[in-house]
Structure formats: structure tokens, C-alpha cells
Amino acid sequence: ETGVTQSPTHLIKTRGQQVTLRCSSQSGHNTVSWYQQALGQGPQFIFQYYREEENGRGNFPPRFSGLQFPNYSSELNVNALELDDSALYLCASSQEPTNTEAFFGQGTRLTVV
Amino acid sequence: QKEVEQDPGPLSVPEGAIVSLNCTYSNSAFQYFMWYRQYSRKGPELLMYTYSSGNKEDGRFTAQVDKSSKYISLFIRDSQPSDSATYLCALKTGANNLFFGTGTRLTVIP
Numbered sequence: 736e737t738g739v740t741q742s743p744t745h746l747i748k749t750r751g752q753q754v755t756l757r758c759s760s761q762s763g764h765n766t767v768s769w770y771q772q773a774l775g776q777g778p779q780f781i782f783q784y785y786r787e788e789e790n791g792r793g794n795f796p797p798r799f800s801g802l803q804f805p806n807y808s809s810e811l812n813v814n815a816l817e818l819d820d821s822a823l824y825l826c827a828s829s830q831e832p833t834n835t836e837a838f839f840g841q842g843t844r845l846t847v848v
Numbered sequence: 849q850k851e852v853e854q855d856p857g858p859l860s861v862p863e864g865a866i867v868s869l870n871c872t873y874s875n876s877a878f879q880y881f882m883w884y885r886q887y888s889r890k891g892p893e894l895l896m897y898t899y900s901s902g903n904k905e906d907g908r909f910t911a912q913v914d915k916s917s918k919y920i921s922l923f924i925r926d927s928q929p930s931d932s933a934t935y936l937c938a939l940k941t942g943a944n945n946l947f948f949g950t951g952t953r954l955t956v957i958p
Binding site for chain 2: 779785842
């Protein structure tokens with residue numbers, strides 16, 4: 736186990752709804768990155784949070800937003816859900832933003848119907 | 849063209865075989881090269897990472913990087929049924945995010 740925990744593990748939402756996913760980073764890690772993994776694809780970078788500030792963003796629309804808290808845990812929020820948002824959402828924590836070793840949680844499986 | 853190309857397989861081998869997994873990439877700015885293993889319904893687990901060209905060995909696993917050809921490989925010796933998983937290559941510049949391949953699904957048959 737990596738020490739990175741995500742909740743919930745599974746979620747079903749209706750198109751147009753909003754969802755919040757949560758991640759607790761590994762002890763001693765101040766950086767959290769979020770990835771989206773569609774079925775049969777590799778993870779795609781959504782954004783990274785470092786010391787409570789967004790520190791880089793991938794090619795995702797503004798309806799994907801996030802937060803990082805003083806204890807370095809993080810949330811991913813998605814508004815106006817679309818069917819294509821159905822995927823495994825992964826959180827990865829690392830000691831520093833450029834640190835090579837990133838440790839992933841087990842993911843949250845989101846299904847949009 | 850994707851930043852990182854990886855044959856999705858699936859790849860099936862008998863137990864004890866040597867497995868070769870490969871990725872190619874187009875961006876010469878990539879400096880760090882990683883391999884992750886992902887079991888079904890789990891998050892990716894970091895297996896190995898290398899910096900610059902050359903080989904790195906860890907037990908039954910060997911990672912190889914050829915920056916001149918923009919080609920990276922992972923070799924698994926004496927493959928075991930427990931090695932059955934999806935293997936993802938991931939590349940990184942000096943910045944903060946990873947670029948993943950599609951993943952190759954491997955099945956080791958007892």
C-alpha cells in the first residue's frame with residue numbers, strides 16, 4: 736500500500752450533476768496530482784497542487800477544479816458532468832512537485848449516466 | 849501524434865518466459881523514464897525509474913533507455929503469473945507532470 740487514500744471508491748452520477756472526489760496524500764508529501772484514466776487508456780494529467788496552490792494544469796476545461804488543504808489532502812471537483820467524464824480518477828502524491836517518485840491511490844471509479 | 853506510444857497488446861506468455869515491453873516517444877525534453885504496474889481495479893504502482901540513457905536492473909526487472917532512438921523498454925525475466933497486469937510507461941520532463949503510454953496488458957500463463 737502506498738499510503739495514498741481516495742474516496743469514494745465508486746460513484747454513479749447523472750449527466751449535468753457535480754461531483755467531489757477526495758484524496759489523502761502520503762505522510763510527508765506536500766504535492767498532489769490528479770489524473771483521469773479512461774478505459775483502456777493511460778492516465779492523463781488534470782492538474783497538480785503544491786502548498787495549497789495550483790501548480791500546473793493539463794488540457795482539461797475549467798469545470799474541472801481542485802483544492803488542497805493545509806494538511807495537504809486534496810479535492811477534485813467536476814461540474815456539469817458529461818458522459819465522457821466516466822473514468823478512473825487517480826490521485827498521486829509526491830514529496831515535491833518535480834519529484835520523480837509519485838505514489839498513486841487506488842482511484843475513484845466515476846460513472847456518468 | 850501522441851507524446852508517448854505504447855503497444856496496448858494484449859500480450860500472453862508462458863510462465864518463465866522473458867517479457868519485453870516497449871514505448872517510443874517524440875519529445876526530446878523527456879529526462880525521466882518510469883514503469884508502472886497496474887493490477888485490475890487498482891492504482892498504478894511504481895516499478896522502476898531511470899534518468900538518461902542506459903540500463904537499470906532490479907531483481908527480475910530491467911529498464912532500458914535509448915534516448916538517441918527515443919525508445920524505452922522493460923524486460924521481465926522468469927515471468928510469473930503474479931506479473932499479470934497492465935504495464936504503463938511514464939515519462940517526465942523537468943516539470944511536474946507525467947506523460948503515460950496507453951499501457952500493455954500482460955498475461956502470464958501457468
